[in-house]
Amino acid sequence: MNFRLVFRVTGKTLMVLSMTMLLPLLVCLIYRENPVPFLLAIAITGGVGLLLSLIRSDDHFFPREGFFAVALIWLLVGACGALPFYFCGQFASYIDCFFEAVSGFTTTGSSILTEVESLPHGILFWRSFMHFLGGMGVLVLTIALMPSLGGRTLHLMKAESPGPIVSKLVPKASQSSKILYGIYCGMTIVEIFVLCLVGMPWFDSVVNSFAIAGTGGFAIKNISIAAYGSPAIEIACTVFMLLFSVNFSVYFLILCGKIRQALRSDELKFFLIVVAASTVLISFNIYSMVGTAGDSVRHAAFQVASIISTTGFASTDFNLWPEFSKTILVLLMFIGACAGSTGGAIKCSRVLLLLRAIRREIRQIIHPRSVNVVKLDGRVVDEKDLRSTMIFFAAYMFITLAAILLVSVDNFSFGTTFTAVVTCIGNVGPGLEMVGPMGNFSAFSGFSKIVLSMCMILGRLEIIPVLVLFSGTAWKKS
């Protein structure tokens, strides 16, 4: 392991992170709030980053360095992102701050705060801005801003990008990340204007746009989007949540004028079918509760979009819905968004691959001599990719089960424990019962909060990089 290189990359990323804190600092100054928490955080993060980036190293970048660096960076980014919360004094402990920051960067949106409306604007802005940064990836930003990281930054991008098969849009990695960030920022700006147009206040629309763009879900109202009570806002949010959970390469293809190729994506079709089916089923199920057909479809669509995109906003308290609807939502927490989007969880393309692999297995048993390949978008999927998809799924499930066991020590109901873990590892945000859309995570013990924070990072980085960080052999020099 080339630790010097890992530290240098980490240092550069922390420097970029400290620069991003200038924006919430600006918000502080505009609203005439106390800028000291941010000044301290910038000084500490920037200082540590500068010291680490001064380490001299060669550029021999191999996959293990990439994975190791990404996992380490996400832990440290969480720790540094927590500093403004810690210094502002409104949080009970540093563990709470760490949980909140990790929840922000991993675009989970689970909060330990019982009351958010009284927080200063700067802190509210930072919470949502973390979603925006974490959505596309902290390292992708670093690569886009600092191409000088050395030749083989691709390993970093690979470790951070979601989805079973990572492909670039254009030949150069740094160019690729610039295009992705361009699409991302462009869509976010459009969203800010649309939300303003449908009647959301300026500050709220900026902050909520960040939360939706990163598919995070930190709300700035205690009862989330329901607080606005406006169907138009809910519909706009639904549309944008769905847009941000589509693979960004689809948008790239559309921008290049290859609309037909873009719409041919199997994953996109699967995603839309799942969204439509869930919406219809939930609409019928909650019809008797809600009363009108329009309202039930609107609420069903909002909640489905919110959960499958792993945003986690709520337009109503779905914890009160019938069991069938709640179960559908929990299943959606496992499926998650498309690969290559800002959403989390297992990802539609993996679910699709697994279903097709199962179909192949059955066919193989019926016709033992038949040779079958698994295809996605009309292309044969390599057996190695298929294998890693299966391993990912198994690891995801094992880690979920282990985390449930660890969190159950706190002695909350099974529904609370189970959905808390599922929602954290899927980077969704709300669960059911105590951690439902109107609840929060403050009642958990410090230990559980750390376990859940780890689940969030495991989920965001798609497990394997974090396991590399904790495997003993990766730490050895040779």
Added chain:
Amino acid sequence: MKIIIVGDGKVGFALAEHLSQEEHDVTVIDTNDDALRRASEALDVLCVKGNGASLSALREAEAGSADVVIAATSMDEINMVCSLAAKRLGAKYTIARVRNVEYAKELSLLKDSLGIDLVINPENAAAVEISRLLRFPPASNLETFCRGRVELISFRVREEDFLVGKPLSAQSSQIQELPMLFCAVEREGEDVVIPDGSFVPRVGDRLYLIGQPTGLTAFFRLLGRHTPKSRNVFLVGGGRIAYYLAAILDRLGVRVKIVERSEERCRVLSEALPHATILCGDGTDQQLLEEENVAAADAFVALTDRDEDNLIISLYAMQQGIAKVVAKSNRQNYAGIAHAAGLDSVISPKLITAGQILQVVRGMQNSKGSVMNALYKIADGHAEAMEFVANETTRYQGVPLKELKLKKGILIAVLVHNGRIIIPDGSAVISAGDTVIIVSRSHGILDINDIYDDALLDLGGVQ
């Protein structure tokens, strides 16, 4: 520039590596998943799976907007069809690797209608390079500039050489007066350096010399290492390089013996090369080599497909006291091992081809500036030697070299002014029409103007 490489084999991968390091947008097309995986993991390139001769794969790689399409699959026919298809889609420049001996002879007729702008034949290029070495055995490597009027050679310093331990500026006047220049030094475990007068050669250094062939010959006479041209050459391995090499040597009246394992291939060779002795047998078998009295040959060239075999039998040949031993090895790390074992002449067709194509690509990037006539990768690819022709766009004409501030690691090695070859001193000047040979440790020099360090010059007030 946007470059598409079809075929991710040895040459394709090496090209992708060099071109992506020079900041080009490189897309690689291949049918083999494993090869693509290796490229996508090691290099910053885009990989497309598919048959490079099919329009769909070329369209996916956006060949229509490509500046250069390089067809380097193992099949000549695919490479030709690929060039044709790419050209029809709108690619600006196509390069095809054509290795087949029959095609290579007849291709000039087909080239235009197939839409191929440049044909490369790595095996032929390697054979030409080896034949040069055999004509000048003391050199480990030899490159030519100005149509052979200037040569760049390298050799290893031995214990008995009088160069050892004395700075270059303190060497005897006989050496100083020769029309040649020490232009680069490779030393075990260190970066390549461009030596100045205070440089002290050590045993084991690999020195690069540039100058007129007569000067270089005189230098090796002084060094006591002069050996005449090889007259009797032993080749092991009867592949394409061996064929091209034997054909060249045959024209020069050199006696050639080729050992080849496959009987069928032996028949083909014996038909095509009537003057050569073709032996069917295992070239790695010592007994066979002894039977054929390999020790009597004055040059030995190992050209089998296996790099490992080539190195081992070359070492055996050196042990037999053969004056000149050359081995083919495509793996760069093996070259280092070979040098350590005292085997100096290692030829890599891959590296030669990469140099040829880089020259074309840089020339296209710099269509308005000075013309690049040649580019060679020397010192295992760590340095480059280039030949330019200065024209009116070249800056600082007429300024003496001693007043110019050049970037670090750059040497103006030779000037050819009105047909006269000059090893420049501080008072020499560059003027339009001159041929300028530059040795550089940094990559990506496209134009003579790229060698000037403008920041330093402005401070000095020279314009």
